[in-house]
Amino acid sequence: MKKLKCDLKPNIERQLALTDAIELLSGKWKISILRSLYHSSSLRFKDLAMVSGGVTPKVLSKELQQLEENMLITRTVNNTRPVTVSYALTTHALETLPVIRALVEFGLQHRTNIKGKI
Amino acid sequence: MKKLKCDLKPNIERQLALTDAIELLSGKWKISILRSLYHSSSLRFKDLAMVSGGVTPKVLSKELQQLEENMLITRTVNNTRPVTVSYALTTHALETLPVIRALVEFGLQHRTNIKGKI
């Protein structure tokens, strides 16, 4: 086994941060939801269901609750009839933008790589 | 519902790339495995099991196979007794580095945010 020390203590912290982030953002829809909210700044429940492409209300509801628990989005009930609910990113969620961008770039790159190999 | 057009066609492509990337990298261990390989350039099966912290051989084996299928790592059987197997990143996998870095940064930030709120 090779040497792994270098900056051991911050490295452990970074490993924990990584697993935290993975746990937080795991799931089929969370990242797409965040991306949609980033592009539109504020979306209602039904819009999110459509924009994110195929989420069922049950699952969407659960994902939104988890994102809210983790302070990545805010939930606002509007004074309209029938009642509508708006979701928006918190400032904290802006920290996820580099993640999303990097994922998109990797995905684009991976797609061209795969095409090249066929 | 707000306007969502702007650059519609590339946007769809980016959405597909995003879901591809999420599917590719989903799972409890893949990102940590990639990070470990990035830091050590080449690791054997047992080392990965330890470094990545708690993966069972069955799961590790499966994750490694998936990463190899997607051309993110290479698998090399070494001519040693007993036989050892080395795993390393492909050049293509270097594209995942921004993702990992962004996740770590977000995780670190999130941890301090959470601490601040308690």
Add this chain to the structure above:
DNA sequence: ATGGTCGCTTTCCTATAGGTAAGCAATAGC
């Protein structure tokens, strides 16, 4: 012959993710 190491595989199990379908409260329009 016995036991150890490495890199797995196999079997078994449980918990969760996530989908389908239906319903529900509040309100409004007809």
Add this chain to the structure above:
DNA sequence: GCTATTGCTTACCTATAGGAAAGCGACCAT
């Protein structure tokens, strides 16, 4: 009274993720 809309919730089901434990084939040392 009937229906529609919005934002959910509830009940149900299936597939998969992922963990625990054991075994296995090849090799070597004792």
